[in-house]
Amino acid sequence: xxxxxxxxxxxxxxxxxMPDMAPFASLIFIIVCFYPLTGRLKGPESGLVADDRLxxxxxxxxxxxxxxxxxxxxxxxxxxxxxxxxxxxTETQTAAIKQVASQHKIVFTASQLAExxxxxxxxxxxxxxxxxLDLAAVQRHEAIxxxxxxxxxxxxxxxxxxxxxxxxITLERKNLYFTLNIDVDTKASNVMHLISLLQTAxxxxxxxxxxxx
Numbered sequence: 001x002x003x004x005x006x007x008x009x010x011x012x013x014x015x016x017x018m019p020d021m022a023p024f025a026s027l028i029f030i031i032v033c034f035y036p037l038t039g040r041l042k043g044p045e046s047g048l049v050a051d052d053r054l055x056x057x058x059x060x061x062x063x064x065x066x067x068x069x070x071x072x073x074x075x076x077x078x079x080x081x082x083x084x085x086x087x088x089x090t091e092t093q094t095a096a097i098k099q100v101a102s103q104h105k106i107v108f109t110a111s112q113l114a115e116x117x118x119x120x121x122x123x124x125x126x127x128x129x130x131x132x133l134d135l136a137a138v139q140r141h142e143a144i145x146x147x148x149x150x151x152x153x154x155x156x157x158x159x160x161x162x163x164x165x166x167x168x169i170t171l172e173r174k175n176l177y178f179t180l181n182i183d184v185d186t187k188a189s190n191v192m193h194l195i196s197l198l199q200t201a202x203x204x205x206x207x208x209x210x211x212x213x
Contacts, residue, residue, distance in 0.1 A: 045082075045120040045121060046070040046072070046082045046120065046121060046181065047070050047071070047072025047080040047081075047082055047121050047123075047181045048072045048073075048074045048078055048079075048080040048121070048123055048144075048181075049072045049073070049074050049080075049181040049182065049183045051211055052211065053074075053183045053184055053185075054181060054182070054183075054184065054209050054210055054211045055182065055184045055208075055210050055211070056184075056210060056211055056212075057210035057211070057212060067084045067168070067172070067174045067175070067176065067177065068084055068176070068177040068178060068179045068207070069081065069082060069083050069084055069092075069093075069161065069164050069165075069176055069177070069178050069179070070082045070121070070178075070179045070180075070181055070209070071157065071161065071178060071179070071180055071181070071194070071198070071206075072121070072180075072181040072182075073180070073181070073182050073183065073186055073190060073191065073194050074183040074186065075183045075185040075186050075187075077186075077187075077190050078123070078151040078152070079123070079151060079152045079153075079154065079157050079194075080121045080122060080123040080152055081121060081122045081123075081152065081157055081160045081161065081164075082120060082121035082122070083096055083164050084164075084168065084172075084174075084176060091117075091171055092164055092167050092168050092171055092172060092176070093121075093122075093164065094116055094117050095163075095167045095171060096160050096163040096164035096167055097116060097122055097126065097129070097160065098113075098116070099163045099167070100126055100156060100159045100160050100163055101126040101129065103159065104126050104127060106126050106127060106129065106130065108129075108130060108133070109130075111133075112129075112130055112133040112134065115133040116129075116133060118137075119133075119140075122152060122160060123144055123149075123151065123152050124144070124149045124150060124151065124152055125150060125151075125152060125153055125156055126156060128149050128150055131149070132149050154197055157197070158197060158198075158200070158201045161178070161198065161201055161203065162201055162202075164176060165203070177205065177206070177207070178198065178203055178205070178206040178207070179206060179207045179208075179209050180194070180195075180206055180207070180208050180209065181209045182208065182209075
């Protein structure tokens with residue numbers, strides 16, 4: 001037992017006994033270490049579909065290329081696009097979006113360009129992107145969820161995909177591969193339609209993202 005002496009209001013000391021926690025130190029250490037060792041850190045966002053909404057897979061039969069762009073399709077049939085390795089701030093995604101925006105005569109301010117380099121993926125049209133970039137980061141997901149910011153159109157998705165594919169060679173001297181993030185509850189007809197769109201753009205090789213079980 002551990003004894004402490006507390007000074008009372010009458011300047012007298014009162015004894016207080018507490019249990020000795022030393023025997024429990026190893027148990028506490030195991031409990032504290034359990035969660036960091038068994039848990040998973042949340043990865044960077046790459047599209048509208050969260051990792052826990054991907055279809056499950058008990059075995060991986062292929063190696064996903066590291067230099068890949070991600071096209072996401074959720075159960076609401078909404079699309080998003082992210083360029084390669086956006087977490088490490090490569091320029092392909094930003095350059096592709098700027099190129100598509102310029103084709104639609106959209107000009108960004110200096111502050112909007114700075115924000116454009118920080119967004120993990122594009123889930124709206126370039127016409128609405130300036131408005132989206134002017135929002136605080138915490139407001140952006142809510143604006144998309146509430147429908148204040150419209151979804152990315154199929155036509156602009158293909159424009160982004162085509163631009164990123166070319167710019168990857170120019171800027172990074174690497175071939176760009178594509179990964180599909182498909183929400184587990186997405187209709188099969190919508191998935192097949194997306195695949196047809198990508199094939200129309202000359203993209204015939206892509207990987208399907210899954211979560212391990």
